[in-house]
Amino acid sequence: MELKRFLSLGLLLVGFIPMKLSAQQAQPLPTDPAVRVGKLDNGLTYFIRHNENPKDRADFFIAQKVGSILEEDSQSGLAHFLEHMAFNGTKNFPGKNLINYLETIGVRFGQNLNASTGFDKTEYTIMDVPTTRQGIIDSCLLILHDWSNNITLDGHEIDEERGVIQEEWRARRDANLRMFEAILAKAMPGNKYAERMPIGLMDVVLNFKHDELRNYYKKWYRPDLQGLVIVGDIDVDYVENKIKELFKDVPAPVNPAERIYTPVQDNDEPIVAIATDAEATTTQLSISFKSDPTPQEVRGSIFGLVEDYMKQVITTAVNERLSEITHKPNAPFLSAGAFFSNFMYITQTKDAFNFVATVREGEAEKAMNALVAEIESLRQFGITKGEYDRARTNVLKRYENQYNERDKRKNNAYANEYSTYFTDGGYIPGIEVEYQTVNAFAPQVPLEAFNQAIAQMIDPVKNAVVTLTGPSKAEAKIPSEADFLAAFKAARQQKVEAKKDEVSDQKLMEKAPKAGKIVSEKKDQKFGTTELTLSNGIKVYLKKTDFKSNEILMSALSPGGILSGKNAPNQSVMNSFMNVGGLGNFDAIQLDKVLTGRSASVSPSLSLLSEGLSGKTTVEDMETFFQLIYLQMTANRKDPEAFKATQEKLYNNLKNQEANPMAALMDSIRHTMYGDNPMMKPMKAADVEKVNYDQVMAFYNERFADAGDFMFFFIGNLDEAKMKPLIETYLASLPNLKRGDKMNKAQVPAARSGKIDCKFEKEMDTPSTTIFDVVSGNVEYTLKNSLLLEVFSAVMDQVYTATVREKEGGAYSVAAFGGLEQYPQPKALMQIYFPTDPARAEEMNAIVFAELEKLAKEGPNVEYFKKTIENLNKQHKESLRENRFWLEAMKASFFEGNDFITDYESVLNGLTPAELQKFAADLLKQQNRVVVMMAPVAKAQ
The missing domain is CATH 3.30.830.10 (Metalloenzyme, LuxS/M16 peptidase-like)
Known part of the structure; x- marks a missing residue:
């Protein structure tokens, strides 16, 4: 489909038509011509793509539109059990031969060879397969063939696997999983989604008859519900012909059972679901607004692309707003975010707009009131023009970055995209079409359309689901569901105001520092690097690569670290608090706004033996990147309010850690291995209360004051000629105190x-x-x-x-x-x-x-x-x-x-x-x- 036709459809967007558009108006997006899509007579779908990143490697997937939701009561856990049995014998790979063969070619079980079972889908993956021999490709296709129709399901092997699955259940059944199960039962009472956790019921897993599993396999593992995905350095024609040859013997189902997607009902009144656990360490609040998913015939058209773009802009803007609140001391919640997902993250038949927050112990109602106030402000007034402009710029930048890296995209990225498309629907036109189309319609979608969409997705009455999880101890003061429901209804009636957006028009740096010089340059043939020595003693190492088109990574190190000073703050304390205040004239929130549309980030770190920086940028944002490096070294901003907010968050996160058995285990491991060495002690809530921010900032400034012994390493798509002036301006200008710091290696625990x-x-x-x-x-x-x-x-x-x-x-x-x-x-x-x-x-x-x-x-x-x-x-x-x-x-x-x-x-x-x-x-x-x-x-x- 031509771009102009996309554009003409895009003109219909005012009023956010995609959610309500009829199927007749929605023309499908084209399929990326680089992927071969086909369907055999027996119903099997396949996706094949040639890709040489990495070279001589390929990924082989088989996706099944089958999961635990299709189990009967007597089969709880069998979808997941069947996934295990796929590695315990097939027609052409009996016993453990499948694993043994793949490991002889470097494909390791649990690493490159794996599988996963969900509520509505199951996926098997063989990744990073060497394609240097045709026989390897044939063997991997034969494995997919056997998984499709020829898993042995030997009775002895079934019995041997029962204990393995029981131990998987034991390993994964922590407080979060237990509370999630309890929440599901209350959020969707009587619904199969609440009764079909993929791990299943251990009474079933340990006692089912062998034929129960065989019947499930025969009923649901069939070609009309299966999709093959092969991406990598392969001959597409050969693979397609081999699929046709191999899979023609897989019979089409006769009178197949209907694949029904379990519906999720609407709710006229808000649902409140609360669960507690003795091992829970934090109190978590979630407010979700359910909605019907966009029909696939619309989802696969330009309107699906528009919907995704608009949701990205909305969540980016909302998350900026929520983040700004949590950066202040005494914030009503410790952290918060918004996102779109399947309802409860699992259902195929209901979507949700979710708002989540981490809550101080005993302050669930206060946090809920504040979060509802933000939700109501969004529903009634929407996002501001400033929030919209920044969010749109950042989202378009993401599309641009993906477009710039289109020739470097890896096999697994394509394979996952096509597997998800097969099981969940959507579109796969390729990033070229997505990038061009989004940039064509984005200027035409006004702010009003976004705010209308927000108002549609936050119903004032229906389909609200509120969940609260937390510790079961009395001090947590978890309210009853009835009380929390009444409080939620009252909170939705509160009077709210529109957001007032404050934006600084200051530049990141008003004036460049006085430049230094590059005093020497030499090449290292072994590593393919250029070594620059600067006038202030800094050494810079540059390595140009073509691995990615628009990625540049940086790391910098200097000897010293925590062990360089007497009475230095704990390493965990330093890394938690030394970088919370922003840079230069900007606090952390203002800095994010100033960096809108720019892909550049720099973070400091302190280890026992060194201090350093790490960062990432793109070719076009190189000068911003160097400015951030300079400011991080010379103008790390002190912000007592940001410190207090961070201190509150960390204290509350650590306050209940002892309730989690794994925290006790980690403490015991450290103490057993290192005794009472203070350098190895984990940070506790009591330690957080005692942190001296002045001491933290003083130690940071002392460690980063002397740049003379720093080494900077840059790698990626570098242009040395363009980088050298930036290096002289922003690195060679840094101070050299000539301290001659050393690494105190003997003091390492x-x-x-x-x-x-x-x-x-x-x-x-x-x-x-x-x-x-x-x-x-x-x-x-x-x-x-x-x-x-x-x-x-x-x-x-x-x-x-x-x-x-x-x-x-x-x-x-x-x-x-x-x-x-x-x-x-x-x-x-x-x-x-x-x-x-x-x-x-x-x-x-x-x-x-x-x-x-x-x-x-x-x-x-x-x-x-x-x-x-x-x-x-x-x-x-x-x-x-x-x-x-x-x-x-x-x-x-x-x-x-x-x-x-x-x-x-x-x-x-x-x-x-x-x-x-x-x-x-x-x-x-x-x-x-x-x-x-x-x-x-x-x-x-």
């Missing part, structure tokens, strides 16, 4: 040695024992040891999947991860984490340590070792096309003196199973072992 056990009990609603094990030892800080530790952890991941998860059904997942510490002396730490059934905790942890000892004595499973080397090689090749990866490599090499890049592949591929065995044995024989085990308090019988 060291993990304790020896065998240390910490076992304790904690009250919890869902009984679960969580285990954290650490094996550590001194090693040399080398690339080889770093890789051996990475291989060690990846091999153990596979070992524990096979033993603890699959053989024993003792955990949903056992995570093994290694870390190589350089200071105060080089040390390797192998860490293992998993939740399990309290009755089996000691048994499962014995297996964990037995498998470590087995590898140290007998060497690794050779297949696991080979698959790990293959996966790490594949990951490394992909990382070499990432700006973020090279930025970290530059910092490690030039600031820390560690080059872990140049010889990576040769060292990795030179590793042997015998070397891994020796590494593990050397680590274990040092006898440093930590076990932290948190168990539930035993219930009285």
Whole structure:
């Protein structure tokens, strides 16, 4: 469809027609010609696109318009159970052969190979598949074929998986999930959505007959409800022909069950749903206004694009307004935001305009009154011209950034877009059409249309749903539902005023500083960087890449950090409070407004050994970016009101942390590993009350006052000729105090040695024992040891999947991860984490340590070792096309003196199973072992 035709339709928008437009008036947006879309005779839909980002890789998805909502009462949890069984045997990949095969080509289970089950859809994904051999592509298509119609569902495998799913239920059933379930039952009483949580009922999961699962599979996994998505460095014609050949034997359903989307009823009176939990740590308020979704025939037209654009502008403007409130001390709520979603985030048949807020303990009604006042002001008066102008500018900038990066878009971005389009509807014309169309109609949609839309979406009477969740303790003062309903109705009658918008017309910087000079320049062939030395001593490293068209990343570091000063504030305190006041003449809210339409951000940070900056920008916003860097170094603004507001938020966030069992676990891990070292103590609510803002700002200014020993690293689509004048103006002009700061490496906290056990009990609603094990030892800080530790952890991941998860059904997942510490002396730490059934905790942890000892004595499973080397090689090749990866490599090499890049592949591929065995044995024989085990308090019988 031509742009002019889009434009003529766009002229109909005054009065916000999209919500009410008839299907006859809505012409579909064209499908992006770069994606091949087709449908087989049996009803199977497919989407195929050639894309070379990354090169020699592809993603393979199968999306199903099937989820837990289709289960009968006797099948609760079977949609999710079926997803698990897809990895436990298919016609052409019996047993674990599917996982084993994919891991031999570097596709790792749980990382690149995964699946998810929702209420209305299920998705299976094979990602970052190497496409260098045709046989790999054929095999992945065969896997999709088997998932479509040939999952084995062997009875023994079904029984083996029951325990795994029970442990997944145990691991995920926290306070938030319990309260969400309670809220669903009240917000949608009697509706299937309230009764079909995908994880299911454990009584069903542990006891269903095998044929119950087979019947569900046969009934719902069928080609008319399935969509294939293949995106990557593939031959589109070949893949399409292969799909036609492979999937022609999948039969079309005969007299298929109707796929009904469960309706959600309107409500004439407001619904109030309140849920509390002993482990809840914050009080959360939500006010939602339900509405019917736009019909797909309209959603897929230009009016769907207009609707999405308008919703983005509205939420951007509203969130700016709410953020401004929360930046003030004694604000009625601690944080707040607005967004559009499916109702309760799950329903396909009802949308919602949501307003959410985090509430101070005991002040739910006060927060609700204030939030309703903002909602009523929006409904009656809309957003202001200033809010609209800024929001529109920012939204159009987002479209522009996506358009500029259109040639660098990754496979998974396209694959997710097409999968969502298949299951949820919408449009896929491509960013070129979206960008041109939005820019054509945006100037024609007046502010009045947005405010009319807001008034439509916030009904004055109907379809309001208010939810409140929080701690169950008395101090939280959670009201009754009847009282909160009465308060909500009264709040909607309050008199409100239109927003008054205050905007500064000041420039970010009125005058540029006196420029310094670039005094030397040299090239580094190994890293492909240009090194500039400035007249004030700063070193700047520039690396031009073509990985993204319009991304520039920056990081800056200087030796010093928290350990450089006596009585320095805690690291968490510094990073929480040192950057809340804005920059120069602008507070944080004003600064956001000044930066409207510009993609530039800079943030400071303090670690134990260094201070630094990090940031991101685009080619066109480079000067703004450098101005932000200069101001962050020289004019970090002190704002007592912003400090007080931040202090209140943080205090309330931390106040109830002890109620969460995981907070107790993390505290115990830190204390067990590092003792009473003050540098490793987590920040508590009592600490927040004692923060001295003057001390924070004084320490910040002291650390950033001397720029002479800073190193700045820039990477991305750089133009050195254009950057050099900016570098001289904004970096070479920074002060050099010649302090010669050093890193106090010897003072870095060291993990304790020896065998240390910490076992304790904690009250919890869902009984679960969580285990954290650490094996550590001194090693040399080398690339080889770093890789051996990475291989060690990846091999153990596979070992524990096979033993603890699959053989024993003792955990949903056992995570093994290694870390190589350089200071105060080089040390390797192998860490293992998993939740399990309290009755089996000691048994499962014995297996964990037995498998470590087995590898140290007998060497690794050779297949696991080979698959790990293959996966790490594949990951490394992909990382070499990432700006973020090279930025970290530059910092490690030039600031820390560690080059872990140049010889990576040769060292990795030179590793042997015998070397891994020796590494593990050397680590274990040092006898440093930590076990932290948190168990539930035993219930009285």
